[in-house]
Amino acid sequence: MADFFNEWGDTIWEGFIQTMQMTGISLLFSIIIGIPLGVLLVLTRKNGQAENLAFYTVLNTVINVIRSIPFIILLFFILPFTKLIAGTTIGVKGVIVPLVVSCAPYIARLMESAMLEVNRGVIEAYQSMGISTPKIIWHVVIREARSPMILGLTIATIGLIGETAMAGLVGAGGLGDLAYQFGHVRFQPDVMYAVIIILIIIVQIIQSVGNAFARKLKKD
Amino acid sequence: MIQLQHVSKTFKVGKNKIEALKDVSLEIKKGEIFGVIGYSGAGKSTLIRCVNLLERPTGGRVFVDGVDILSLNKKNLQKLRRKIGMIFQGYNLLATATVYDNVAIPLMLEGVPKHEIKARTEKYLEIVGLKERSGAYPSQLSGGQKQRVAIARALAHEPEVLLSDEATSALDPNTTDSILELLLKVNRELGITIFLITHELDVIQRICDRVAVMEKGRIIESGTVVDIFTRPKEAMTKQFVRNESRFRIPSHVYRDLLATGRLVNLTFLGESAKDPALATLAKRYDVLPSIIAGGIDQLKDQSIGNLLVHLKGEADQVSEAVRYLRSGHIVVEEVSG
Numbered sequence A: 001m002a003d004f005f006n007e008w009g010d011t012i013w014e015g016f017i018q019t020m021q022m023t024g025i026s027l028l029f030s031i032i033i034g035i036p037l038g039v040l041l042v043l044t045r046k047n048g049q050a051e052n053l054a055f056y057t058v059l060n061t062v063i064n065v066i067r068s069i070p071f072i073i074l075l076f077f078i079l080p081f082t083k084l085i086a087g088t089t090i091g092v093k094g095v096i097v098p099l100v101v102s103c104a105p106y107i108a109r110l111m112e113s114a115m116l117e118v119n120r121g122v123i124e125a126y127q128s129m130g131i132s133t134p135k136i137i138w139h140v141v142i143r144e145a146r147s148p149m150i151l152g153l154t155i156a157t158i159g160l161i162g163e164t165a166m167a168g169l170v171g172a173g174g175l176g177d178l179a180y181q182f183g184h185v186r187f188q189p190d191v192m193y194a195v196i197i198i199l200i201i202i203v204q205i206i207q208s209v210g211n212a213f214a215r216k217l218k219k220d
Numbered sequence B: 001m002i003q004l005q006h007v008s009k010t011f012k013v014g015k016n017k018i019e020a021l022k023d024v025s026l027e028i029k030k031g032e033i034f035g036v037i038g039y040s041g042a043g044k045s046t047l048i049r050c051v052n053l054l055e056r057p058t059g060g061r062v063f064v065d066g067v068d069i070l071s072l073n074k075k076n077l078q079k080l081r082r083k084i085g086m087i088f089q090g091y092n093l094l095a096t097a098t099v100y101d102n103v104a105i106p107l108m109l110e111g112v113p114k115h116e117i118k119a120r121t122e123k124y125l126e127i128v129g130l131k132e133r134s135g136a137y138p139s140q141l142s143g144g145q146k147q148r149v150a151i152a153r154a155l156a157h158e159p160e161v162l163l164s165d166e167a168t169s170a171l172d173p174n175t176t177d178s179i180l181e182l183l184l185k186v187n188r189e190l191g192i193t194i195f196l197i198t199h200e201l202d203v204i205q206r207i208c209d210r211v212a213v214m215e216k217g218r219i220i221e222s223g224t225v226v227d228i229f230t231r232p233k234e235a236m237t238k239q240f241v242r243n244e245s246r247f248r249i250p251s252h253v254y255r256d257l258l259a260t261g262r263l264v265n266l267t268f269l270g271e272s273a274k275d276p277a278l279a280t281l282a283k284r285y286d287v288l289p290s291i292i293a294g295g296i297d298q299l300k301d302q303s304i305g306n307l308l309v310h311l312k313g314e315a316d317q318v319s320e321a322v323r324y325l326r327s328g329h330i331v332v333e334e335v336s337g
């Protein structure tokens, strides 16, 4: 055991950090883009507070299209775009762009469905009190939907960790890449098992924290 | 206070058009409690929602405090809405906020100063009798308590008008009574005009001053509650009033009674209750009046008596007697089985 850690500890730690970096940074950007997109979907849909069916249809279609491309294909498909935004297509930096392009629409969709669950009557009650739409979005819709929104973000985060495993293909490293390189290419199964156990623990922790947080925010 | 002039509203659902309101005109006076009653789908909710433009009429005009509200821009409409409180059948509280916050958050969003938010929230929670439950969440409250929070939320804006869309329809009879008491108190002590819609005659009977009866998007009859109770004209109004207050007599009893005379339903209120009509009748005509059933309906400010009376005697004498009854203040209605 000690030998194993002496030999592989640094490598695994490095992979862990890379995974956390890729997940953390792309999650941040995905949230910054995804939540407003989710709000726009809710607002512009039929009977929304700012109904705009043309806008909704375009946004809805774009999200569906992106969501139907497997990440591994998306990764290569948008290489020119990645180059344009990040200046590089390799390394952690090069993988953030495709991760965000894949994750932001997913988050938008999850946020949309969470917000659609908010009782319309409550929104109407606030409209009847002469409160403006932006304030209603923040203080009523997002407030009331925060518990399912947190659960949605938890799901998105876990999905993101899975996608970072494919990031090895563009040389970004990370735990997934480690498991693939040693487990498959060089046949060192013990490294692969260690990585898998770490990944399982990470996912468990994220899900539990997400659940606990959502429960705390729910209040009823 | 509120005037609706020739208001109509048509919903388009796909290719179909639903005329929810057809040429509805109403006036609600300052300080009164005005009720609209009708069956499900009559258009009541659509009507009340036209008063704060949660629903925009497709025709006609709406005035609140003399202002043509359809001509208001967004900002002014928001300002106007703050003068109009609204409560709903489903309470519509924030599930994630405490009782206190449910009242305080809208005030905060409206830009009311901090110290005043606290003062008003406490004041109105006190008025609705829920100050002790300030820290509770809606899921920990009963339906009646939730409606009280909703009422406090509406009152905290210190509105001139309160709109109530079936506020008691989801509550049991006792809780309904206590919420109606509260609305009456709000009307009397705070001077707030109340416009309510309901499908329960009881609500109209207990707290309203005037009432309009709605059927298929139209107002078919309107007047004071007393008028509607004593002299319903339209078939549907009669149906509402009958269901509530008339006697349920087995049909074979009716048949036996009708074989030996005539049956009349007498409705009297106020002064006419003191008139010894039946005694006079027996003295003047050769008929034997006997009371089959009787009851009293308590309205907001007065009570209405109802008597089902059997008049036994020669046909011409009974006819004379009925004519005599009709000449007084009593509302007479022949019952024919």
Ligand SMILES: Nc1ncnc2c1ncn2[C@@H]1O[C@H](COP(=O)(O)OP(=O)(O)OP(=O)(O)O)[C@@H](O)[C@H]1O
Pocket: B011, B012, B013, B018, B019, B020, B038, B039, B040, B041, B042, B043, B044, B045, B046, B047, B199
């Ligand atoms: N947003 C809408 N879109 C389409 N049709 C509607 C809409 N709102 C109401 N309607 C229709 O308008 C008619 C009147 O509805 P409304 O809700 O005003 O009735 P109501 O008298 O309040 O009934 P209830 O007692 O069931 O609440 C109904 O036929 C209803 O289906």
Ligand SMILES: [Mg+2]
Pocket: B044, B045, B046, B166
């Ligand atoms: Mg209704």
